[in-house]
Amino acid sequence: MKLPPGPKGIPLFGSVFEPKGDSIRYLTKCTREYGDIVFFRFLGVPACYTSRPEYIESVLVTQSNNFVKSKDYRAMRRVLGNGLLLSEGDFWRRQRKLIQPAFHQGRITAYAQIMIDYTQRMLASWSDGQALDMHEAMMRLTLGIVAKTLFDADVSHEAEGVEAALTVLMGKFLRQAGMALLLPTWVPLPTSQLLKRAVGRLDKVIYGIIEQRRASGQLSGDLLSAFLQAQDDEGVGMTDRQLHDEIMTLFLAGHETTANVLSWTWLLLGQNPETEQKLIEELERVLGGRVPTPADLPQLVYTDMVLRESMRLYPPVWVIGRRALASFRLGEYEIPADTNMLISQYLMHRDARYFPEPEKFVPDRWGAGNARTAALPRFAYFPFGGGPRVCIGAGFAMMEAVLLLATIAQKFQIQISPEEKVSMQPSVTLRPRNGIPVTLKRR
Numbered sequence: 001m002k003l004p005p006g007p008k009g010i011p012l013f014g015s016v017f018e019p020k021g022d023s024i025r026y027l028t029k030c031t032r033e034y035g036d037i038v039f040f041r042f043l044g045v046p047a048c049y050t051s052r053p054e055y056i057e058s059v060l061v062t063q064s065n066n067f068v069k070s071k072d073y074r075a076m077r078r079v080l081g082n083g084l085l086l087s088e089g090d091f092w093r094r095q096r097k098l099i100q101p102a103f104h105q106g107r108i109t110a111y112a113q114i115m116i117d118y119t120q121r122m123l124a125s126w127s128d129g130q131a132l133d134m135h136e137a138m139m140r141l142t143l144g145i146v147a148k149t150l151f152d153a154d155v156s157h158e159a160e161g162v163e164a165a166l167t168v169l170m171g172k173f174l175r176q177a178g179m180a181l182l183l184p185t186w187v188p189l190p191t192s193q194l195l196k197r198a199v200g201r202l203d204k205v206i207y208g209i210i211e212q213r214r215a216s217g218q219l220s221g222d223l224l225s226a227f228l229q230a231q232d233d234e235g236v237g238m239t240d241r242q243l244h245d246e247i248m249t250l251f252l253a254g255h256e257t258t259a260n261v262l263s264w265t266w267l268l269l270g271q272n273p274e275t276e277q278k279l280i281e282e283l284e285r286v287l288g289g290r291v292p293t294p295a296d297l298p299q300l301v302y303t304d305m306v307l308r309e310s311m312r313l314y315p316p317v318w319v320i321g322r323r324a325l326a327s328f329r330l331g332e333y334e335i336p337a338d339t340n341m342l343i344s345q346y347l348m349h350r351d352a353r354y355f356p357e358p359e360k361f362v363p364d365r366w367g368a369g370n371a372r373t374a375a376l377p378r379f380a381y382f383p384f385g386g387g388p389r390v391c392i393g394a395g396f397a398m399m400e401a402v403l404l405l406a407t408i409a410q411k412f413q414i415q416i417s418p419e420e421k422v423s424m425q426p427s428v429t430l431r432p433r434n435g436i437p438v439t440l441k442r443r
């Protein structure tokens with residue numbers, strides 16, 4: 001039994017999660033030199049990167065019991081506590097079971113109206129010829145939507161307080177979280193007073209909302225009501241602490257990612273006018289100028305393909321990390337316990353073995369008749385992850401992305417200046433480094 005090939009004796013400090021985005025280049029270089037499984041040590045900690053779909057499936061699905069993610073994501077724990085994204089074992093299993101029903105398709109379609117209303121409110125504030133940062137606009141919109149779906153309309157003033165504190169927190173937090181993704185736990189993380197204050201402020205607001213809801217006993221159609229009613233097999237519900245951690249998790253996991261998909265999609269549409277034209281034709285044919293509803297989703301086939309292709313090129317979660325509890329096998333290799341497994345959606349999605357001309361934006365790849373795409377191995381394309389830890393919000397996110405894209409694109413053309421150089425910032429999520437500057441043109 002042997003270790004996979006990889007670089008030896010190379011000073012690797014800083015090379016995998018470089019703030020400049022060189023991590024992607026570094027992993028690409030490793031694959032080119034060593035093949036689709038590469039083993040290396042990072043500050044003494046064993047790490048293994050694989051770009052082979054069946055190995056990815058092995059880590060995320062078949063052998064998933066042998067993996068945890070808690071250690072790698074410790075910077076996030078400061079903010080998200082023991083919420084669904086970070087918890088492990090029986091605790092995670094119980095929470096997932098309690099929360100899952102709130103994300104069933106039937107439940108989430110109830111949130112479509114909030115999505116449409118918020119988008120229309122934003123459009124009413126836009127004017128022809130206006131210049132704005134589309135990434136910032138999408139972040140504000142998706143944050144407003146997730147806040148509203150968590151806490152119903154009549155507590156919207158509290159949701160606004162949460163939005164303000166959360167916006168302050170995001171910048172600091174993401175930088176730290178990206179940095180801590182691979183560092184061994186003995187390397188101390190910098191403490192930031194600003195981050196601490198923002199976390200403290202948010203905690204106060206969220207605990208306040210929970211206390212008020214418990215006291216009033218008022219239940220509505222929002223996610224918090226669903227969580228307050230949820231009980232496990234023994235009839236036990238969530239503590240305030242658990243509710244807090246799940247709310248914080250959904251706030252963060254539930255808006256930045258969707259905002260990123262939309263931001264990258266506007267960029268790609270701006271750069272590919274023929275695709276944009278095809279999209280507009282579908283919207284005219286299916287909607288004829290009216291706002292979409294969930295009932296339109298099965299007809300908005302091309303809109304869905306555009307988003308899929310956008311997530312292929314710019315997956316909002318570009319890398320997944322797992323730590324092995326015990327040594328394990330991948331094909332002919334034996335990988336030691338404590339190894340950090342790295343899996344990258346970004347690199348897999350641009351792998352020419354599975355996607356011909358991978359750098360090109362071609363939504364038609366996802367057409368029903370495309371035999372090549374139909375034959376893709378399961379983990380050649382996985383923007384929402386896979387296995388038991390698959391994204392709980394995938395249905396919510398796709399519905400939101402389609403509804404927002406369709407509503408906005410019918411009213412405005414989003415123009416990108418050809419000189420605009422947009423670059424990626426691969427932290428925990430893949431966001432545009434300096435936003436997406438655009439000019440709005442009313443249709």
Ligand code: HEM
Nearest residue numbers: 084085253254257258316317383384385389391392393397
């Ligand atoms: C396009 C948008 C989104 C993308 C690409 C995305 C992607 C992902 C991925 C890749 C994971 C798995 C991470 C891992 O295995 O380590 C994940 C987990 C998760 N996502 Fe999403 N997500 C999106 C939107 C959302 C939304 C809208 C919500 C909630 C409203 C959400 C909530 C979560 C939660 C709670 C988890 C942890 C699930 C668990 O471990 O049980 N996500 N997401």
